[in-house]
Amino acid sequence: MKHIQWFPGHMTKAMRMMEDSVKLCDGVLVILDARAPAATYNKNLKKLFGNRPVLYVLNKSDLADEGRAKGFCALIERGGAYALPLCATDSSAAKRVGAKISSMLSEKHRKDEEKGMRRPDRLMVAGIPNTGKSTVINALSGAKRAITGDKAGVTRGKQWIRCAGFELLDTPGTMPPSFENQYLARHLAYIGCINDDILDFGDLSIELLGELSRLCPDKLAERYGISDFSAPLAMLEQLCKRRGFILRGGEFDYERGAKALVDDFRKGRIGSITLESPEEFENFGV
Numbered sequence: 001m002k003h004i005q006w007f008p009g010h011m012t013k014a015m016r017m018m019e020d021s022v023k024l025c026d027g028v029l030v031i032l033d034a035r036a037p038a039a040t041y042n043k044n045l046k047k048l049f050g051n052r053p054v055l056y057v058l059n060k061s062d063l064a065d066e067g068r069a070k071g072f073c074a075l076i077e078r079g080g081a082y083a084l085p086l087c088a089t090d091s092s093a094a095k096r097v098g099a100k101i102s103s104m105l106s107e108k109h110r111k112d113e114e115k116g117m118r119r120p121d122r123l124m125v126a127g128i129p130n131t132g133k134s135t136v137i138n139a140l141s142g143a144k145r146a147i148t149g150d151k152a153g154v155t156r157g158k159q160w161i162r163c164a165g166f167e168l169l170d171t172p173g174t175m176p177p178s179f180e181n182q183y184l185a186r187h188l189a190y191i192g193c194i195n196d197d198i199l200d201f202g203d204l205s206i207e208l209l210g211e212l213s214r215l216c217p218d219k220l221a222e223r224y225g226i227s228d229f230s231a232p233l234a235m236l237e238q239l240c241k242r243r244g245f246i247l248r249g250g251e252f253d254y255e256r257g258a259k260a261l262v263d264d265f266r267k268g269r270i271g272s273i274t275l276e277s278p279e280e281f282e283n284f285g286v
Contacts, residue, residue, distance in 0.1 A: 004185040031127035034064035039187035061085040063268040071278035121166035129173025205258035
């Protein structure tokens with residue numbers, strides 16, 4: 001598969017803006033995707049946060065494997081940060097995140113009380129593009145104040161958003177300048193965190209089928225009737241046959257099948273799946 005690389009020019013500007021703006025913040029919310037927590041962790045952001053407390057929100061937990069998501073949360077908390085699996089569209093999302101923020105900033109609240117101060121907490125919201133930062137912000141604010149979308153790179157500027165008891169700074173999604181680990185880069189592509197225009201969906205679907213056949217062959221069998229797992233191309237052909245993606249002359253419509261597979265995965269139609277296991281990333285460096 002072609003080497004994946006995506007770092008638009010505006011992200012360098014965004015990183016500089018975040019470096020300046022974080023000085024105004026008491027803490028940070030980092031939004032990860034619960035289907036690929038390791039892939040959506042941008043270690044370059046950690047340098048910007050300094051000693052500020054960080055809450056890692058594993059968003060889209062409704063599309064992820066519950067056990068693996070909780071395992072990553074435990075791994076993060078062992079490293080000294082805070083973590084929470086979350087479905088931002090769930091009615092309890094705001095309450096759960098608010099409780100974690102209160103716990104995370106309890107020391108700041110104690111010091112404010114000693115000084116007789118009462119000021120709202122200020123938190124930066126950061127993460128990889130398309131992990132659901134704006135959806136989390138809208139859940140916390142109780143209104144659609146941040147722009148949302150299912151394409152990477154929707155948020156380009158910064159904006160302060162008032163919530164009950166705290167203020168959030170929405171920032172653009174930022175990538176690492178290069179992907180040293182192409183295994184994790186593919187995961188970003190699978191879940192829609194990389195601009196689709198630079199991807200070859202044919203190659204991407206072959207890689208995804210290979211991973212899913214090792215991770216959850218039963219889900220592929222149930223969704224697409226796949227029984228032969230000997231090769232990813234054979235699996236894609238079975239998918240095309242099951243879905244009726246056949247061209248004139250009886251040839252398989254591989255392009256349509258590839259895009260359908262990736263779309264099904266992104267929308268959770270194949271099942272609740274987390275591509276990475278906590279055991280793989282014991283040194284997950286949060």
